[in-house]
Amino acid sequence: MNKNHPNKYFNLRNGFILSAIIIAINIIFLIIGSGDENLKILFGDIYAPLINLITTIILFYAARMSYLHHRESYRGWALIAIGQLMFLxxxxxxxxxxxxxxxxxxxxxxxxxxxxxxxxxxMGIFLLPKNPFSQIRQFKTILDISIIILTSALIFWIFLISPNLFNNSTDILSLVISITYVILDFVLLFALIILLFEKLGTSSKKPFIFLAAGIGVQIxxxxxxSYQVAELSYISGGFLDIGWILGFVLIALAGIAHVENIKLKKYSQPIISEFTPIESPWLSYLPLFWIFIAYLLLASSHDLFHVNFYRILGFGSIILFLAIIRQILSLRENRELYSDAKNEIAMRKKIEKALKQSESHYKSIFENTGTATLIIEDDNTISMVNSEFEMLxxxxxxxxxxxxxxxxxIAKDDLERMKTYHKLRRAEPDVVPxxxxxxxxxxxxxMKNIFLTVSIIPDxxxxLVSLMDIxxxxxxxxxxxxxxKEKEMLLREIHHRVKNNLQIISSLLSLQSRYVKDENDLEIFKESQNRVKSISYIHEYLYQSRKMSKINVLDYIRRVTTxxxxxxxxxxxxxxxRxxxxxxxxNIETATPxxxxxxxxxxxSIKHAFPHNQKGEIIVSLSCDNDEFLLxxxxxxxxxxEDFDIEKTETLGLKLVNTLVKQIDGVVELDKTKGTNFKIKFKELKYIERI
Incomplete structure (x- = not known):
């Protein structure tokens, strides 16, 4: 398992199950030990730190996951975890x-x-990420918080601080600590209000709901x-401890919810607009609820001997004044929101009109592509076709x-292949044609033959598939x-018959030469026979080769010289x-000459270069440099x-050589320094297609 990623068992479902077990165990032990104060104290002093330890571990784990995956919330969760460690x-x-x-x-x-x-x-609560608000919304939030704080101050003063101050049985240190707890509860209350007004509007609000509930239970x-301490009635391990245990459990669930949000990547969602109202509309009525409480406190304060009625009246007047200012700001905000709404409606109508024009343009293109076009969904369903596809x-x-x-x-023979393409195109589009x-x-x-072009519509x-009937x-x-194929067979047959006819001519020349007595005449017959054979070999190679337009020169020359x-x-x-x-x-145009x-x-060379049984060597070479050949x-x-000039020769053979060199657009050079060396430079003639 990768330690840098949230554990799969670390989820709210398991958190709720564990929470229910924790609360159930606490209630069972309180019922069992209801008559034994020592047993309740023992259980409370052991069980509360154990649950607090679990909560602290969960919060530190949430802080670590924040550090790895959501740095914006790291400092907030780290301070919350350290604070819980202090409580532990x-x-x-x-x-x-x-x-x-x-x-x-x-x-x-x-x-x-x-x-x-x-x-x-x-401090950890204050450092958690929050939504951006407009300036009016910020002022309203400050007023709401002020109203709630002042009203809560009245409640704490009347029911907690004032009784402690007038209780002469409490020593000074205990009094100071009790009042300090009450003051710090104000701090915690302020954090709770911040949670309600600034955090619950976010896209991932579960952690903040659990934090708010946990803080509320703690307060x-x-x-x-504080009341029980003032009345000297607090007993460790009593039913009050269930409140702290429940608070720990809710705060632990907040940490679990935060980790689950990281695992589900909910924090990657954009922060809501500054004009977006708080998602819980009941919060706007919370200040009015506290004003009502302040009124009840004012109405009942004359019966409390330790409470100054005029002090309560002053606090109540301030609360009422703040409520009036808040209402004025609300009216102003409503006007601004109404104006923004009008502008947004106008903008949406404009966008809607543009979208309709774009859709009309897109449909026109889709309908008039000139090919059968369709759109296919991921589940193979055809969602849209044009008229060309209807005809096809x-x-x-x-x-x-x-x-x-x-x-x-799709035809059966192609179906499996195309299904595979359909799946791969969504996973690895580059490997599919x-x-x-x-x-x-x-x-x-x-059955129709179709040429297909397909691509995935972005995002x-x-x-998107285009089909062409071919x-x-x-x-x-x-x-x-x-x-x-028929013409190729016919051409092969022609080459074969030409070769056979040339072989017949060669054979006739050979037969006729037997009756020739003159050596010069016999030589003429032999040379003619060699020329006919040279041409016949060309036709033989052509009808035997796979390529009807080309012959291999090495095989051909070797056959001729043999x-x-x-x-x-x-x-x-x-x-x-050699x-x-x-x-x-x-090609045949070049190979024949x-x-x-x-x-x-x-x-x-055979006839004239080596008289009197002289030994020697004849070399035939052919090379190519780019498009130029050298024979x-x-x-x-x-x-x-030395005075021999190939351009003015009278012999039939060399005259034929000159003619053939010109036929292939070549140039002939004669080197007479060491024996005889003919060099012929030429380029391949353009092949004339025959089929």
Whole structure:
């Protein structure tokens, strides 16, 4: 469990159960020990500090949670907890004096800790967060508090202070302490009034209600205690102790409620406006109630020998004067509130008009998007559709909106996938595609191909979905693919037949060459046969490859040079042909003339570079730099004459090379320093689409 977060068992429900048990135990023991004063004293001196200890622990825990999660209230709850700790120390010392030492605990050092409780507790109340109020509201609050304080002062003077002053049997120290308790009860009463007028209007008022109730019970218990001390009738462990125990319990419940508010994040709610009235309207009648009490005190004071009637009359006049001022301020505040209300009504009407215009604009856009559009709720219900969706689905808006689920329109094969998307889009929207295709079922059970675009409406869990019917396009694509496949098969067949026809021509040339006796004529037949084979290999690679527009140059050149070795009966150990070609694919426009160029140049090297069984090497290389290719055909043979000019050659083979280089927009260079080295630079010709 994380110690920085409130305990899950720390809640008001469990607090009420524990409180009921505490009060029940106290009542049971008082009934059991009603005839035994010593047993009541023993129980009271043990039980009260125990309950006070529990209350103190709860308050310190509330202060700690405030420090971690709601710093604004930390100082207030910390002082309340320290004040309760002072009361606990007072209880412990009282028990030591009464049980351990057998001495009268009143008055004693215990009273120092009891008296420290009141100012600390009141300061804690003052430091708790409060609502902002208007200036008039603040003046009214001050007047209300003044009326209640003055009336309460009269009550305390008549029934508590005055009897103590006129009671000659009470020693001076006990008298001073008793009056001090009464004065500090005024402080506690003032804290109670602050709670009623400044704290109960907050959005999280449960802690303040329990604090107010606890303080009220404490004040009543203290008043009864002061009266009993004056009459020398107080007995420790009596029924009066239930009042203090109940006060402790209510204050403990306030701490629990505060922690529960932190756990539920209620303090994250904004503070109410300064014009918001107090949520409990009965509080506005509280000063009038105290004025009525003051009147009753004035009416009955002439019967009390120790009370000065004119002093009571003076207090009553002040209270009445304050009440009149308060009424004047109330009238002024009402006028201001009426003016603010009028302005707010006008503003709301303006906002309402703007909202209606915005809604009309939004509906117009929604209705005229050009695609079937709908809004889907978190529970899969369709809440809104446009007319395009009506046409797509075959259902009317009245049949769909709020009644049908989007899952009713999805084909079975796509349903589970789309349900998963729907859930993930609300948890992890980035992992779900915004666009995809699916099969849609309309009212007549027709299957339609749909392209979907979906997104979450900001600050909601609603989906905005746009549907485009691509059924016609899909059918066209299917027909096109079928047509393309047929054309591809036809083209492969053409390449295959061209290759076969060229092979037949090559075979015919081979057969015819057997009847040729002249060596020069035989050479012409052989060269023609090699050229035909070079072209036929192009068509063979094309109908065998997956890509009808490209062939692999390395495989193609290797095949061409291998056939040349066999055609010229070349001994590989005497003349070695080395291929250095990168992984390059070329289109048919470039590969066909390139194959013929390599055929002519390699044939030329085989025939003329190595006479008299001379050994050597022929190198064929092809490289690419950006979009420019470099073909090199070289040998380390006897070379060619220094005055040889390839542009003015008379041989058919090299004339063909020149023509083919121009066909691929290339440039040929001849290096005669070491053997023969042809360098041809060119770029791939643009491929002309055939299908």
């Amino acid at each position: 120390l007072g209880d412990l010392i009282w028990g030591i004096f009464e049980l351990g030492l057998g001495l009268e605990p009143f008055s004693s050092i215990a009273d120092i800790f009891y008296l420290a409780y009141y100012p600390l507790f009141a 009543i218990s203290d008043a009864i205690y 689905s075959g259902f009317k808006k009245e049949e769909i909106e709020g009644k049908m689920s989007w899952t009713q329109f 915004r666009n995809y295709e699916f099969k849609f079922i309309d009212r007549k059970k027709n 909601t869990k609603k989906s 059924t016609t396009r899909k059918e066209s694509e299917k027909k096109l693919k079928s047509s393309l 056939d040349l070795i066999y055609a010229y009966n070349l001994d590989p150990e005497r003349v070695h042909i 291929i250095e070609i990168e992984k390059i694919d070329l 390139l194959g013929l160029i390599v055929t002519e140049l390699v044939s030329n 090199t055909v070289s040998d380390n043979g006897v070379g060619i004459p």
